[in-house]
Amino acid sequence: MTDQTTGSRPGGRSSRVREAVHAAVGELLAEGAERITFPVVAERAGVNPTTLYRRWSDVDALLEEVTVAALTRDGENLPDGGSLSEDLATWAETIRRDISRPARSRYLRAMVGARDGLADSCPVTDLRAEQAGRLLAAAAGRGEPVPTVEQVLDHVVSPLYYRIVFGLDVDAAHARRLTDDVLRMAT
Amino acid sequence: MTDQTTGSRPGGRSSRVREAVHAAVGELLAEGAERITFPVVAERAGVNPTTLYRRWSDVDALLEEVTVAALTRDGENLPDGGSLSEDLATWAETIRRDISRPARSRYLRAMVGARDGLADSCPVTDLRAEQAGRLLAAAAGRGEPVPTVEQVLDHVVSPLYYRIVFGLDVDAAHARRLTDDVLRMAT
DNA sequence: CTCCAAAAGCAATGAACGTTGCTTTAGAAG
DNA sequence: CTTCTAAAGCAACGTTCATTGCTTTTGGAG
Structure with missing residues (x-):
């Protein structure tokens, strides 16, 4: 490739x-x-x-393909500042700015609207989980206490996407608060 | 009325x-x-x-009306067990079971798909915020340390809805973990 | 250079949707 | 009981979508 x-x-x-x-x-x-x-x-x-x-096959398939393509296109550069706290904050802010753009939030809503039933995986979640895993692994390698990938997904990624998808505004301070919160769970 | x-x-x-x-x-x-x-x-x-x-005016308006009606219909009974820990866990499990039903998750997805742009309020979020507020106020009245409403929304409600809306499964243990996590932020 | 299979274009069709003027009915007011 | 207004029903129309058989074109293989 x-x-x-x-x-x-x-x-x-x-x-x-x-x-x-x-x-x-x-x-x-x-x-x-x-x-x-x-x-x-x-x-x-x-x-x-x-x-x-x-x-x-249908519009939903096309939308999903486009979304995945967009995600994989610019989801490769992860922060590597030094401390997990800063890396997480930078990462969350990147996500926030990304999905706050009207174009992207519409992608997400369209994708959600097209979805049906239970799928054991979702391209968005999968990508974010993989990114979070890399961040946490790096921090763990430095000996820092780290939360689990699931916790990062639940307490940082989910709130961001939830608010955007339901049409609520999210500012940078809020995103920062989320990462601060999740770090308190790292032991 | x-x-x-x-x-x-x-x-x-x-x-x-x-x-x-x-x-x-x-x-x-x-x-x-x-x-x-x-x-x-x-x-x-x-x-x-x-x-x-x-x-x-259009199908979206009808869907929203139905959703709100369904929400307000059976969103009145809040747990009042004694400790915030148990009340939050019971409440989260109720939400989880509610939105895990295929019928309800489809409501949500349809509502999301119909949404457009930024709205400073969302019937779902508003109801959950109001409920969380009542729960936290009761606990605070008993002298317990409590997280903020925003934290409960971000770290309990958001993950539940996020996973359901994106088609991922959520089990009771997971919901319980969320409430345990958020209580660690209460000081 | 020629050939050929896969993919895109074209055209026509049936179905479903969204919309609008008019008529009819229900149900509250007097 | 009669009357009147607001809401529901009816019928027709134009638009858009989804689908299918057939033709044309592309671009790689021999």
Whole structure:
């Protein structure tokens, strides 16, 4: 895997179409389109609706694919300041700013609305768990007391996403409070 | 307000229609209907679609109304066991069981999917905040150390809703862990 | 260079949705 | 009991979506 895009070769027609579709979905969500449908996405992407119907089972599948792509694209740089306290705070603030953007919060809401029943994994949660694990491992390697990954997910990640998804505002001070709180559970 | 239903008199036609519509929405969500539309709800409720279009601005408004009604209907009995630890645990378990039901989690997801932009309040959060406030006030009155309402919201309510809304399973032990965690922040 | 399979485009169709003017009915007021 | 207003029903319309058979194009293999 030497190229950033998954699937077929980057120059192929399929890849071009997929990129155009992803971009179109991104634009529509950024603009606040209330209803994402194949015909609308297709027109924006300059491709035929039939192509979308054939390639993706439904809109939810497309949305999930776009979300995962966006997540993995810019979820690689983790803070490494020195203390777990600062690293966690920086990390939480990055998440907060990320999902506070209208475009991203709409992704999330659209994804949630499309979800159904129980899934034993969720791309968002999985990524955050993996990141939290790296942060905590580094801190534990330095001999610091660390909370569990589950605690970080429950007490830092969850509140941030919860508030955003339900349309409540979150400021930086609040995010900082969350990381301070969770560190009090580290023993 | 002596009757349980809001609005017009309980015997009127409007009330009958509203109840039928609410019940229809409940049934559809319970059955896992992927798409809630006015025509579908109307047929289930035995009323004319036009009535729905005239009474509610859109499906989102109807969903929110139903959710609020369901919330206020059975959100009145709070535990009063004696210690904050037990009360919080009982309360969290009630919430967990409530929103773990497929019907209710679908309500929530549908509500989230319909939401847009920032709202400075959310019926779900408001109710939970009010309940948490009562619990904490009672404990404070008994002289117990208590966390803040915000902390309870962030560290107990948020994780529960987050996991359910994103389709992850939550068991009773997990809920209990959350309340134990938040009590360590009470000083 | 030629060939070929996979993918995208095109066109047509049926269904469901959202909306609007008009009529009818329920139920409260006098 | 009669009257009157607000709400529900009815019917029709245009729009958009989802789906399917067929044709055309792309871009890699031989």
